Amino acid sequence: MASAALGLTPRWLMLLGAALLLLLPMASAQEPPAMGCSLYTNRSCEECLRNVSCLWCNENKACLDYPVRKILPPASLCKLSSARWGVCWVNFEALIITMSVLGGSVLLGITVCCCCCCRRRNRSRKPDRSDERAIREQEERRVRQEERRAEMKSRHDEIRKKYGLFKEQNPYEKF
Secondary structure, three states, X not given: OHHHHOOOOHHHHHHHHHHHHHHHHHHHXXXXXXXXXXXXXXXXXXXXXXXXXXXXXOOOOEEEEOOOOOOOOOOOOOOOOOEEEOEEEEEHHHHHHHHHHHHHHHHHHXXXXXXXXXXXXXXXXOOOHHHHHHHHXXXXXXXXXXXXXXXXXXXXXXXXXXXXXXXXXXOOOOO
């Protein structure tokens, strides 16, 4: 129900789930940073990335401490195309592009949903020309009907007066 309120379709939920599955190995492979990352240099990427604070550089097979003060590792440390963090099969370039596309798609989807909801709301609030015309005609008919009723009532009252059939307020006044 909460996903429907956010405008997320099952397709979006599947994409978000897939993104979480990509990031799941990063969370499960966490190990406390007891040893320095440089000990895993010239070993394998998997051994290096068991420690979350380490960054693997495929270019020179080096295991480096991740520069936490910066979001992305600088090119002087390791190129983005050969830098690995969390999982060995995704480099930083692909990760950045994928996350940007997913983020942009989510923002675009939310924007489209908001625009569609606003349009529906405006349509339901504001009657169109045919509705306005129908309401105006209905009001004109009602006014004409009331005029006819009043005219008929006055005619009937005149006829009742003429023939003495007029209904009096108090029927006991004659006596």
